[in-house]
Amino acid sequence: MTNALHLDVPAGAPWIDFTREFDAPVAAVFEAHRDPAIVVRWLGPHGYEMVAERWDFVSGGGYRYVHRDPEGNEYWFRGVFHTIRENAFALQTFEFEGMPDEVALEFLWFEDLGGGRTRLRGRSVGRTVEGRDAMVASGMEQGMSEGYDRLDALTAG
């Protein structure tokens, strides 16, 4: 991979920072976050089926979806969109319903690098350092990395 996921998990802070570049224009990367028919094709780890019960990618909107693993186990997630600015910025809450009220606040900047390339830059802030650490220990990096690899393939194609 030339476009690897870079994850920064500073000790003692409740947040995770990341960057991931794509060989695709910012409008294509943004649309792949806005359109639920595209989102379900890339979000989450390999081998999981995603079904979006709701996906209103607008300021004041919200979402709820399930990831189903090959054994049929279900993992539900939900949140609200505080701000969505086209081709520029998304700010949402994020909750794994298996850990109720352990909600994170997720900032996502869509940066136009020119030449049809885009950088995603994100910060996810948890309620506690321990909650942040638990999220990392759950395999978050692999899930993100695999999801962004699929997004890469979708937007390059």
Added chain:
Amino acid sequence: MTNALHLDVPAGAPWIDFTREFDAPVAAVFEAHRDPAIVVRWLGPHGYEMVAERWDFVSGGGYRYVHRDPEGNEYWFRGVFHTIRENAFALQTFEFEGMPDEVALEFLWFEDLGGGRTRLRGRSVGRTVEGRDAMVASGMEQGMSEGYDRLDALTAG
């Protein structure tokens, strides 16, 4: 004041913790957060007029309001409600529109102390330690303290 505001602003962390007790049942304290006609009577510092353009205190709802100082200067705030559980819990985003995208995630627990008394316990998590520090430097403690004094008077009355 027997029911003082206790604020904890730990160095190097992006959050603020607080507690405030009330000589009122938890249902009354919760209702004073749910009903916008009551909210506008207590939220914010003394001497400001509050007008709620929107206040849907339900999971997935949202709010926007203005505080007007005696000189007529306006300060707008907005956010979304991720979770509202009656007489128990509220989780919302919070943005001062004068500092766009510096959004905080606010957790608020309504605790029934018995004997018709209630404890509010809150955590506000900012995007950065610097943003948290700027919020504190802006006079947040005095504004909260004055607002909760009015809430005290309203719910005791």
